[in-house]
Amino acid sequence: VQFSDSQSASLEVAAEIAALIREKAANNEPCVLGLATGSSPIKVYDELVRLHREEGLSFKHVTTFNLDEYHPMTRENIQSYHYFMHEHLFDHIDIPAQQINIPDGQVKTEDLHQYCLGYEEKIQQAGGLDFQLLGIGRTGHIGFNEPGSHYNSGTRMITLDYITRVDAAPSFLGIENVPRKAITMGIATVRSAKRVVLMGWGQHKAEIIKETVEGTIDSHVPATYLQDHPNCTFVLDDEAASEL
Numbered sequence: 001v002q003f004s005d006s007q008s009a010s011l012e013v014a015a016e017i018a019a020l021i022r023e024k025a026a027n028n029e030p031c032v033l034g035l036a037t038g039s040s041p042i043k044v045y046d047e048l049v050r051l052h053r054e055e056g057l058s059f060k061h062v063t064t065f066n067l068d069e070y071h072p073m074t075r076e077n078i079q080s081y082h083y084f085m086h087e088h089l090f091d092h093i094d095i096p097a098q099q100i101n102i103p104d105g106q107v108k109t110e111d112l113h114q115y116c117l118g119y120e121e122k123i124q125q126a127g128g129l130d131f132q133l134l135g136i137g138r139t140g141h142i143g144f145n146e147p148g149s150h151y152n153s154g155t156r157m158i159t160l161d162y163i164t165r166v167d168a169a170p171s172f173l174g175i176e177n178v179p180r181k182a183i184t185m186g187i188a189t190v191r192s193a194k195r196v197v198l199m200g201w202g203q204h205k206a207e208i209i210k211e212t213v214e215g216t217i218d219s220h221v222p223a224t225y226l227q228d229h230p231n232c233t234f235v236l237d238d239e240a241a242s243e244l
Ligand code: GLP
Pocket: 036, 037, 038, 039, 040, 041, 067, 068, 134, 135, 136, 137, 138, 141, 142, 143, 144, 164
């Protein structure tokens, strides 16, 4: 779906999430959301906070799983996704802390394998992802599933692409400060969501959006693995859709 600007598009995405939360609450069912970081989802989170404050949208029965986190990374670090999520969403809504899940950037390397399996298990135990929100990196990554990621990959540690680290450099005040690794949900984890919405804003996303939507399904552009998801929508502004 194409919108003239990211603001109106973000309101639509937030409205869909709010409707899902209310529907699940009305049926007394848990609502499990997969959440993303980066600049793309910020306006969606702003609107969810507004709906909470002004229209009583409650997150008491919502469980969230974030896609990824840098490694190594402390929670307190302002560049952490942990910090980002609290700043933009969690500190402003009524979600119980124990229902928030974000990969832990401080897990010891020797414990990582077990930790990642545990993250997958937690998603299953929560009932699976009802909705997964995504942005896209210029490498075609979703979460931090860089080129080469397999379609059946699960949560794991990955090595970040050079382009991804270049894109992250400004917020880290230099590429030398950008971590080389991250923990990310896998392609299979993302694809297991019952509903997937990928957002792309701006001219700098136009080329990778074209490859993602029109290219052959291939691990060189991991986002192409969404093409055959049964319930996935790309929400784009005019600029991001300009090469289609
Ligand atoms: C990071 C995140 C991705 C995100 C991407 C794009 O790499 N791990 O989940 O999609 O950035 O960021 P932005 O939305 O700022 O363009």
